[in-house]
Amino acid sequence: TDGDQLTWNKAPCRFCGTGCHVQVGVEGNRVVAVAGDQAADVNKGLLCVKGYHVGSVLYGKDRLTQPLLRKGDQYVEIQWDEAIDIAAKRIMDAPGEFAFYGSGQWTIPEGYAANKFMKGGLANNHIDPNARLCMASAVTGFLATYGVDEPAGCYDDLDACDVLITWGNNPAEMHPVLFSRVTDRRSKGDKIRLIDISTRRTRTSDAADLYLEMKPQGDVAIALGIMNQLIANETYNKDFVEKHCAFRALEDENPTLKGEAIGEDEFRKRIAKYTPEHVEALSGVPAERIIELAKLFADPDLRITSLWCMGMNQHTQGTAVNSLVHGVHLLSGHFGQPGDAPTSLTGQPSACGTVREVGTLAHTLPGGRVVANADHRAHAEEYWNLPAGRVNPKPGYHTVLMFDRFTSPSTGEGDIKTMFVQVTNPGQTLPNLNKLFNDKKDNDDKFLIVSDVYPTATTQAADLILPAAMWVEKNGIFGNSERRTQQWFKMVSPPGDARDDCWMTIAIAHRLFELGHPGMKDKDGKFLFAMQDDDGNDVPIWKWEHYYDINVDQQLFEEYRLFSRLKHKNLAPYEEYVKARGLRWPVVEQEDGSWRETRFRFSGFDDPFVPEGEDIDFYHSNTNDGRAQIWFHDYKAPPEIPDDEYPLWLCTGRVLEHWHSGTMTRRIPQLSRAMPTSYVELHADDARRLNVRQGETVVVESRRGSANFPVWINGRGKPPQGTLFVPFFDETRLINDVTLDALDPFSKQPDYKKCAARIRKL
Ligand code: SF4
Numbered sequence: 001t002d003g004d005q006l007t008w009n010k011a012p013c014r015f016c017g018t019g020c021h022v023q024v025g026v027e028g029n030r031v032v033a034v035a036g037d038q039a040a041d042v043n044k045g046l047l048c049v050k051g052y053h054v055g056s057v058l059y060g061k062d063r064l065t066q067p068l069l070r071k072g073d074q075y076v077e078i079q080w081d082e083a084i085d086i087a088a089k090r091i092m093d094a095p096g097e098f099a100f101y102g103s104g105q106w107t108i109p110e111g112y113a114a115n116k117f118m119k120g121g122l123a124n125n126h127i128d129p130n131a132r133l134c135m136a137s138a139v140t141g142f143l144a145t146y147g148v149d150e151p152a153g154c155y156d157d158l159d160a161c162d163v164l165i166t167w168g169n170n171p172a173e174m175h176p177v178l179f180s181r182v183t184d185r186r187s188k189g190d191k192i193r194l195i196d197i198s199t200r201r202t203r204t205s206d207a208a209d210l211y212l213e214m215k216p217q218g219d220v221a222i223a224l225g226i227m228n229q230l231i232a233n234e235t236y237n238k239d240f241v242e243k244h245c246a247f248r249a250l251e252d253e254n255p256t257l258k259g260e261a262i263g264e265d266e267f268r269k270r271i272a273k274y275t276p277e278h279v280e281a282l283s284g285v286p287a288e289r290i291i292e293l294a295k296l297f298a299d300p301d302l303r304i305t306s307l308w309c310m311g312m313n314q315h316t317q318g319t320a321v322n323s324l325v326h327g328v329h330l331l332s333g334h335f336g337q338p339g340d341a342p343t344s345l346t347g348q349p350s351a352c353g354t355v356r357e358v359g360t361l362a363h364t365l366p367g368g369r370v371v372a373n374a375d376h377r378a379h380a381e382e383y384w385n386l387p388a389g390r391v392n393p394k395p396g397y398h399t400v401l402m403f404d405r406f407t408s409p410s411t412g413e414g415d416i417k418t419m420f421v422q423v424t425n426p427g428q429t430l431p432n433l434n435k436l437f438n439d440k441k442d443n444d445d446k447f448l449i450v451s452d453v454y455p456t457a458t459t460q461a462a463d464l465i466l467p468a469a470m471w472v473e474k475n476g477i478f479g480n481s482e483r484r485t486q487q488w489f490k491m492v493s494p495p496g497d498a499r500d501d502c503w504m505t506i507a508i509a510h511r512l513f514e515l516g517h518p519g520m521k522d523k524d525g526k527f528l529f530a531m532q533d534d535d536g537n538d539v540p541i542w543k544w545e546h547y548y549d550i551n552v553d554q555q556l557f558e559e560y561r562l563f564s565r566l567k568h569k570n571l572a573p574y575e576e577y578v579k580a581r582g583l584r585w586p587v588v589e590q591e592d593g594s595w596r597e598t599r600f601r602f603s604g605f606d607d608p609f610v611p612e613g614e615d616i617d618f619y620h621s622n623t624n625d626g627r628a629q630i631w632f633h634d635y636k637a638p639p640e641i642p643d644d645e646y647p648l649w650l651c652t653g654r655v656l657e658h659w660h661s662g663t664m665t666r667r668i669p670q671l672s673r674a675m676p677t678s679y680v681e682l683h684a685d686d687a688r689r690l691n692v693r694q695g696e697t698v699v700v701e702s703r704r705g706s707a708n709f710p711v712w713i714n715g716r717g718k719p720p721q722g723t724l725f726v727p728f729f730d731e732t733r734l735i736n737d738v739t740l741d742a743l744d745p746f747s748k749q750p751d752y753k754k755c756a757a758r759i760r761k762l
Pocket of ligand 1: 013014015016017018019020043046047048049050051052174175176177178
């Protein structure tokens with residue numbers, strides 16, 4: 001900033017995975033204005049109601065500004081040196097009993113530093129991000145189908161599609177600017193058919209030409225039904241399938257994500273039972289609508305885009321339904337041209353960039369690599385200059401297991417003794433909190449370190465609270481849902497003694513180095529995060545006063561960039577992102593020295609890695625022959641079904657005004673006033689039968705716990721009879737005391753979208 005003069009600079013929005021760019025106006029070390037960025041492809045100057053207020057997230061009255069240490073029932077202020085020393089000594093005492101829980105809101109350098117610290121330094125793979133709870137099934141779906149993660153298409157598909165199908169997805173509220181690309185086209189006269197498949201009406205349903213209400217878990221059956229009709233009527237795209245696809249199914253015994261090859265005949269045999277009538281019985285969607293959907297996919301002249309997010313991912317058959325929807329597109333050949341794409345969206349701003357690409361999941365390494373593979377480990381050791389054998393080949397604990405081992409009431413095997421939580425709020429967002437989190441509050445044997453910007457449900461259980469800088473109080477890089485990597489610079493100082501999360505990780509690592517932990521040294525005996533200035537002088541970045549002497553983000557990013565080339569996820573040099581409003585990888589250098597992004601992956605007309613002359617090439621094919629896999633999965637019943645005792649379905653989710661657990665948006669007065677409290681949506685007939693009135697507070701309860709909510713009859717959408725919907729943004733009413741911790745067997749992602757519940761009057 002320049003004194004009191006207003007200056008503007010670019011940054012991605014802090015909230016959702018859409019990744020809109022904003023222009024941030026700064027005056028006198030304060031963000032005073034935010035505007036949609038006209039130069040940004042993603043949003044073309046538009047923002048949603050959250051984005052227009054994003055500057056206010058910095059200025060809630062209760063920002064954490066000083067490290068706090070729990071002493072009995074009290075917290076006392078301490079200095080950073082002591083805080084870093086306490087954290088480092090807990091880890092030093094038992095490095096294998098330490099876990100790091102991170103986030104899809106970590107910037108790329110933050111996640112990369114945490115990953116290197118754990119997997120390269122401590123040789124400990126117990127690091128997992130909250131994105132496990134929101135998109136792990138999308139990852140397993142992509143891997144099973146294409147052999148590599150992340151969407152082939154991009155947001156440009158929304159500008160070119162004739163048909164948009166939303167599968168359990170409400171982009172009108174959750175990715176509003178993205179959704180506006182479609183409504184904007186419509187308002188200009190473009191004919192786009194919008195079909196919404198969901199368990200409850202939403203604002204997306206209101207905009208749809210056709211709303212198909214399905215029973216919970218019905219999406220699996222619907223995808224199978226479409227494939228059944230394409231095969232039965234011989235209307236699938238034979239040429240595309242013959243050239244580019246193979247058929248696959250789970251092994252009969254000990255099924256794995258790899259599955260086994262089945263021929264087309266076997267696929268035909270298995271899909272035959274999913275007739276439209278059978279699918280109607282499973283999903284509740286009329287048989288003629290299944291036939292209609294199949295006819296759309298049978299039309300080669302249409303361009304069809306599928307969109308999904310939490311509805312298909314937070315699902316005990318999440319891997320299956322993700323793979324099946326990819327399969328519908330592959331079988332019909334609706335793939336690889338602008339507007340023809342199966343596209344999963346992410347909820348967090350860097351769930352793709354920091355989790356999937358940086359590899360912060362418990363089994364992954366940067367660049368789409370895995371710890372279980374010896375070659376992948378060897379590459380990581382080479383790039384990190386570590387002795388051979390440093391990286392542990394055994395995957396660490398995934399999120400639910402990690403918390404189970406930390407709070408340990410169910411297993412009695414609580415081998416995680418210390419946990420560091422950064423940039424996330426598991427005390428509100430884990431499923432079945434009474435099992436997975438709430439016991440920590442009374443367990444003094446366990447030590448919880450939490451870095452955050454505001455007090456949260458998680459900091460309430462913390463032993464050490466570290467005040468964090470956020471958004472434009474630090475440098476950062478995010479990666480959005482369409483493979484777009486976005487950079488920004490620090491514009492204002494954090495309040496009080498709040499500091500960057502990346503600095504915290506490096507400072508703890510350096511304290512461990514001083515304490516003699518052997519993992520904090522590289523092969524040459526140098527500190528794991530040693531960095532130099534342009535003249536080659538060492539800079540002690542673990543001292544806060546020196547952290548901004550160099551651009552730490554840039555140095556970490558350039559190191560991370562080496563990994564990106566190993567699996568065709570090529571990133572450009574840091575300076576290219578400084579100039580751009582994000583670039584979609586793979587980004588490759590041109591003969592004239594410029595860098596070109598890729599919009600349509602695997603498509604010969606755009607992807608630089610598709611061999612000359614090929615229209616499509618799945619160059620990471622699981623079968624090493626350039627083919628994608630069309631999966632068969634059987635429909636399975638939901639993990640818990642309403643019964644006499646708990647007769648209602650419960651679905652949880654988000655609302656337009658609040659972002660995830662509400663930690664940030666509930667501090668923004670305009671958003672808080674617009675949506676002050678969580679609620680339970682209830683069908684009018686259910687309300688009459690249960691004798692509850694609009695606004696009356698009721699108890700929502702399941703076999704696992706309960707919470708109180710005011711009743712909103714019909715709500716913003718309109719749940720079908722027998723279904724409740726509760727948003728999870730409100731920390732004063734924890735719906736995750738009620739939810740179920742049943743997991744998808746492959747992705748280990750919990751199902752927040754369906755469990756059995758009941759309502760009781762207070
Ligand atoms: Fe921010 Fe998402 Fe709204 Fe865009 S759509 S302004 S990224 S919250």
